[in-house]
Amino acid sequence: MKLPDIIEQKIEEKIANIKLNDLKQISNNLSNKYMKEERKGQALLSKDIEAISYSIIRMPATYCAVKMVLRQSLEYFSECNSYIDVGAGTGAASLAIIEDLNIEKGLCIEREEAMQNLGKELLDCVQNKENIDWISLDIEKKNINKKADLVITSYMLNEIRKENRLNIVKKLLDITNKILIIIEPGTPEGFNNIRKIQEYAVENNIKIIAPCVGNFKCTLPNNDWCHTTVRIERNKIHKYLKNGDAPYEDEKFSYIVLSKINNSNKLENTNERRILRHPIIEKGKITLKTCHDGMIEEVGITKKQKELFKIAKKIKCGEVIKGEF
Ligand SMILES: C[S@@+](CC[C@H](N)C(=O)[O-])C[C@H]1O[C@@H](n2cnc3c(N)ncnc32)[C@H](O)[C@@H]1O
Numbered sequence: 001m002k003l004p005d006i007i008e009q010k011i012e013e014k015i016a017n018i019k020l021n022d023l024k025q026i027s028n029n030l031s032n033k034y035m036k037e038e039r040k041g042q043a044l045l046s047k048d049i050e051a052i053s054y055s056i057i058r059m060p061a062t063y064c065a066v067k068m069v070l071r072q073s074l075e076y077f078s079e080c081n082s083y084i085d086v087g088a089g090t091g092a093a094s095l096a097i098i099e100d101l102n103i104e105k106g107l108c109i110e111r112e113e114a115m116q117n118l119g120k121e122l123l124d125c126v127q128n129k130e131n132i133d134w135i136s137l138d139i140e141k142k143n144i145n146k147k148a149d150l151v152i153t154s155y156m157l158n159e160i161r162k163e164n165r166l167n168i169v170k171k172l173l174d175i176t177n178k179i180l181i182i183i184e185p186g187t188p189e190g191f192n193n194i195r196k197i198q199e200y201a202v203e204n205n206i207k208i209i210a211p212c213v214g215n216f217k218c219t220l221p222n223n224d225w226c227h228t229t230v231r232i233e234r235n236k237i238h239k240y241l242k243n244g245d246a247p248y249e250d251e252k253f254s255y256i257v258l259s260k261i262n263n264s265n266k267l268e269n270t271n272e273r274r275i276l277r278h279p280i281i282e283k284g285k286i287t288l289k290t291c292h293d294g295m296i297e298e299v300g301i302t303k304k305q306k307e308l309f310k311i312a313k314k315i316k317c318g319e320v321i322k323g324e325f
Pocket of ligand 1 (some may be wrong): 058059087088115137139153155160
């Protein structure tokens with residue numbers, strides 16, 4: 001997967017007059033900030049060149065992560081006509097939503113002007129009939145007085161002060177008519193944020209659509225975490241800025257999709273299991289680490305289980321497998 005060509009071209013235009021060495025320096029600083037700085041609600045990127053650098057080194061991965069989440073639960077989003085993208089950045093989630101869902105109205109909420117400006121320019125390249133507005137707002141300081149069918153926040157929650165994160169999730173639930181998607185980096189900290197939201201959803205009877213199969217307490221041990229992986233094609237400039245030659249990179253992310261509408265017939269499919277790790281493929285046997293009704297289990301599928309074996313051969317970490325085990 002990769003960003004649409006038209007977006008890559010626009011970003012290339014934006015860097016035409018910037019020295020690549022300067023951009024590399026900024027990108028390194030940005031990566032360091034994201035890796036090392038303690039998150040206390042402070043701005044991590046606020047200059048135009050930082051926004052451009054983000055659009056090259058991070059946006060392809062965050063866009064692809066959103067695409068994966070949308071694709072895995074597409075049937076639940078078909079009735080969403082409007083969305084709000086909170087901490088929209090350079091528009092990665094909005095871009096994926098515009099492409100994959102039949103949306104009429106969108107709202108991007110973002111605190112940093114530089115991110116908003118670039119996000120607007122990039123979305124303008126793909127916007128068709130959709131009506132998309134931007135609001136400059138710090139979600140820790142102000143409430144959003146609009147609602148939408150679908151609310152999404154990708155890679156934003158971990159930038160909020162720890163003690164405020166669950167309150168922000170409650171705010172997001174308040175402005176959600178139907179579905180709320182929260183995506184976090186696939187790190188122990190990112191998963192921990194998702195795990196707390198999962199707990200909150202179970203305690204408050206809010207339907208979990210994905211990745212959990214059913215509304216059960218998460219039983220993963222504290223030193224383990226649940227994540228999904230998406231493979232992203234890397235272009236020349238991405239390779240240069242990130243000092244790598246590999247033609248792709250794997251983005252790990254943790255996420256949760258919550259529903260405020262009753263969709264019980266879709267949710268009670270108890271023979272579904274989420275794949276938690278890369279399948280172990282041996283001769284005549286595939287071992288899957290799965291989550292099913294909150295229980296973590298390793299299941300072995302042998303060649304004798306013909307249909308299931310065929311499916312298991314193609315299944316990837318993060319996907320759902322259905323069948324009798
Ligand atoms: C890592 S970026 C993610 C951007 C985009 N959602 C994506 O997936 O690529 C986090 C974004 O959240 C924004 N953000 C962080 N805290 C915020 C807050 N309190 N209110 C509004 N936006 C915030 C940042 O300015 C930044 O643009």
